[in-house]
Amino acid sequence: MIFVHPGERVEIGKTIGLVGMTGLAAGPHLDFLIEKKGQFLNFEKLGLSPAEPVSRKNWAQFAAVLENPEQLQSQVAQTGAAGR
Numbered sequence: 173m174i175f176v177h178p179g180e181r182v183e184i185g186k187t188i189g190l191v192g193m194t195g196l197a198a199g200p201h202l203d204f205l206i207e208k209k210g211q212f213l214n215f216e217k218l219g220l221s222p223a224e225p226v227s228r229k230n231w232a233q234f235a236a237v238l239e240n241p242e243q244l245q246s247q248v249a250q251t252g253a254a255g256r
Contacts, residue, residue: 183224 174189176182206213215228237244 183226184220185216 173192176186176188182188204215206215206218
């Protein structure tokens with residue numbers, strides 16, 4: 173069951189859907205992880221500030237990263253911007 177629609181803005185903590193397939197669902201899904209020094213952190217307890225939506229000016233670059241996430245991972249590795 174999906175609770176949001178394409179283009180809808182969501183806030184931290186909002187339930188966006190329920191799978192109900194006990195691990196058998198193989199369709200597209202979101203896997204959001206934050207790792208620091210080899211430990212995975214619960215992002216809901218980090219007190220992160222809300223982010224602004226991607227601007228129209230930056231949308232093409234954002235979409236390109238979604239199509240090729242390895243590009244971003246490579247850039248982060250090169251700059252050391254992963255917070256390590």
